[in-house]
Amino acid sequence: MATTNDLKNGMVLNIDGQLWSVVEFQHVKPGKGPAFVRTKLRNVESGKNVDKTFNAGTKVETATVDRRTMQYLYNDGTNYVFMDTGTYEQTEVGPDVVGSAANFMLENQEAIVATNEGRVLFIELPASVELEITFTEPGLAGDSATGRTKPATLETGHEIQVPLFINQGEKVKVDTRDSSYLGRVKG
DSSP: OEEGGGOOTTOEEEETTEEEEEEEEEEEOOSSSOOEEEEEEEETTTOOEEEEEEETTOEEOBOOOEEEEEEEEEEOSSSEEEEETTTOOEEEEOHHHHGGGGGGOOTTOEEEEEEETTEEEEEEOOSEEEEEEEEEOOOOTTTTSSOOEEEEEETTSOEEEEETTOOTTOEEEEETTTOOEEEEOOO
């Protein structure tokens, strides 16, 4: 148990039997009336975002979330298999839990696997990853001055938009939150 005064970003709360992650919070002390805490919460399982207001000092139930760095091994056709690098214990994670993280995972890459009471809640990747372009139309001389983009397929099979001057075989940095191109990786 904690109070709303102890809230931190990333903390997971158990509200009415559902797990909610604190995305952001703000302590408000109005001129009149009691202080309160305004929060934005994300449902850990469905990804739904809600705004919720608590009275300051209200007790909230926290959930114990175990975040472990694990190595992504392979996809067996239905599930993604991760291995704890300390114990060599393997964990199978369904595609519904992995979600869009699958677009950026390569074999032997590390990811954070968050569990609660033995159940995998979500997969957390770094904010950006470096991946190779396996297919894109060739770039033309002089294409660097315009802000136009073209589709490019990453080595994971995911398609993103890149500037016209990017060629097949180049490594690029990609934002894992919104699939946006961040820049070339210097070889």
